[in-house]
Amino acid sequence: MLNDLPEQAPDKILMLMQMYREDPREQKIDLGVGVYRDAEGKTPVMRAVKAAEERIWKTQETKAYTGLAGDPAYAAALSRMILGEAHDEGRIAAVATPGGTGAIRQAFEMIGRASPEATIWLSAPTWPNHPSILKHLGRPMAEYRYFDAKTGLVDFDGMMADLAGIKEGDVVLLHGCCHNPTGANLSLEQWQQVADHLKAKGALAMIDIAYQGFGDGLDADAAGTRLIVKTLPEVLVAASCSKNFGIYRERTGLLMAIGEGPDAKKKAQGTLNYLNRQNFSFPPDHGARIVTTILDDEALKADWMAELEDVRNGMLALRQQLADELRQRSNSDRFDFIARHRGMFSRLGATPEQVDHMRDENGIYMVGDSRINIAGLNANTVPILAQALVDAGV
């Protein structure tokens, strides 16, 4: 049987991680996978996470199962952090999931159970795992224009023109903030236009929010999601704590299915629990418990927010430095969009050949579509990247 398996192409982002590890050069720079790194290139455990783990270690008396949806206190704390003033207990069904990817997978499965005909609309481009999971599940999908490669910003006219084609019951997948891979984001006015359009069409929104706190701040980054939840009767929200709590390997995600009221909530909760049971039974708890411990404790939460702010401001400073270096070295303002982008990623506009060239010549690793992880840089490597981009003719 095993010999009959088809050859499986490796995931491009994860393959890049491997290539970087195997590169013997000392001066190499990893701008590939979306993992935060400080100026020393380390991905530290956040202070509040360490403190929460210590507290859990001291007080936890059992490792027995929680429930299929995970600990309700986790969903309560995280859903409040994400939804803020749009939080309405009576509308929200939620399950803990193994990471944001687990939440996305369960959301796609849930859509398939409720409306197998529904087309799921993805931004062009989007995180490659979105279409990959949909293809794996055999779900209908379509693309809407999102990124204008010429300006490095959102092609909002193109987006709305393509979304004119959505049908009632279709699902439009939006990145809550810090768009992956482009770094270009909707303004609040644009979010409202999208929300009004989906409402008029009778379509659903699904929001993937994996970088809350990495863009303009915890509340600002959730503003589009909150607006959508207030405007539309039905919304799915897939959230990840991997980046903002720095607990990548703990696999800590949450899927919320937000409906019109108690009946929808009850049905959605039943389906979410069922899907967890079919796929892995109980969701992992350790990361979720860390998050709950932090969010439910004022001092820990304040410390976590302060460290997250430092991370966010560090990335903003690197963005500005890179844009300034490129302005100087290219003698043009065509890279100014880098300072306007938000989150971990920016798509720089290099061709795949230029990306390969910079890897071979300069030991600079970025995804083939020229997405860089801004947190892979530091003040010393920014000028190296800027010069390599100019030398490669980008």
Ligand code: LMR
């Ligand atoms: C990324 O886009 O690099 C991250 O979301 C990590 C991943 O799983 O791809």
